[in-house]
Amino acid sequence: MACIGILISGRGSNMVALVDAVASGEIPASEVTVVISDKADAAGLAKARTRGVETLVIEKNGRKREEHDAEIVAALKERGVELVCLAGYMRLLSPEFVRAFPNRIVNIHPSLLPSFPGLNVQQQAIDAGVKVSGCTVHFVNEHLDAGPIILQRVVEVKDDDTAETLAERILEQEHAAYVDAVRRIVSGRLTIEGRRTTYSGISDKA
Ligand code: GAR
Numbered sequence: 001m002a003c004i005g006i007l008i009s010g011r012g013s014n015m016v017a018l019v020d021a022v023a024s025g026e027i028p029a030s031e032v033t034v035v036i037s038d039k040a041d042a043a044g045l046a047k048a049r050t051r052g053v054e055t056l057v058i059e060k061n062g063r064k065r066e067e068h069d070a071e072i073v074a075a076l077k078e079r080g081v082e083l084v085c086l087a088g089y090m091r092l093l094s095p096e097f098v099r100a101f102p103n104r105i106v107n108i109h110p111s112l113l114p115s116f117p118g119l120n121v122q123q124q125a126i127d128a129g130v131k132v133s134g135c136t137v138h139f140v141n142e143h144l145d146a147g148p149i150i151l152q153r154v155v156e157v158k159d160d161d162t163a164e165t166l167a168e169r170i171l172e173q174e175h176a177a178y179v180d181a182v183r184r185i186v187s188g189r190l191t192i193e194g195r196r197t198t199y200s201g202i203s204d205k206a
Helices: 013-024 044-050 065-078 095-100 121-128 163-186
Strands: 002-008 030-037 054-057 083-086 105-109 132-139 149-156 190-193 196-199
Touching (some): 002 013, 002 044, 002 163, 013 030, 013 083, 030 044, 030 065, 083 163, 105 163, 121 132, 121 163, 149 163
Parallel strands (some): 002 083, 030 054
Antiparallel strands (some): 105 132, 132 149, 190 196
16 A cells, blocks of 8 residues: 655645545555645645545744755654655755655656746746647656656647646646556556656556
């Protein structure tokens, strides 16, 4: 049984996709043990509670990043969490946090990395004039949006797209991509070598 902890800062739609996929068995042999938010007013908290998942709010409260992260790591470890999924968690993790879960922290990002790391990435994609964008699920290392890529889904950028319309279409793909990526990880058939990951199981169709 893989124990999953999910970190959010806001709406939590990716978190909901993961919790629901675990509940339906689409992500097998797993349990979402806790959802932690760094924001007390994150809308995702109520969605997690409705689904019977324990929620915690651990705010930074002016502390150093290391201290904030240490409290989160302790809460995750106390609950036996083995896989940490960042789902719209809008903070950089400290190196100590990353080292506490080596190759066991995953993030979803709304662009085709390594293009457009950071923030406002849908607007960055539109401004750059790219014709496709999408989303990336990747392992988290000590560098921003730079860990080994697990999978990506492509979304067309339309001529009349705004950051909002593009974000909406990417988000639909994010939910499917995140579920597929976590399924691959818990299957034990995903290997990491340097910057590359290889999956030797059955893939979902894109
Ligand atoms: C998602 O689009 C996610 O990819 C993005 O924030 C949104 C959260 O939505 N994350 C990042 O930009 C991380 N760098 P959600 O709260 O509904 O899952």
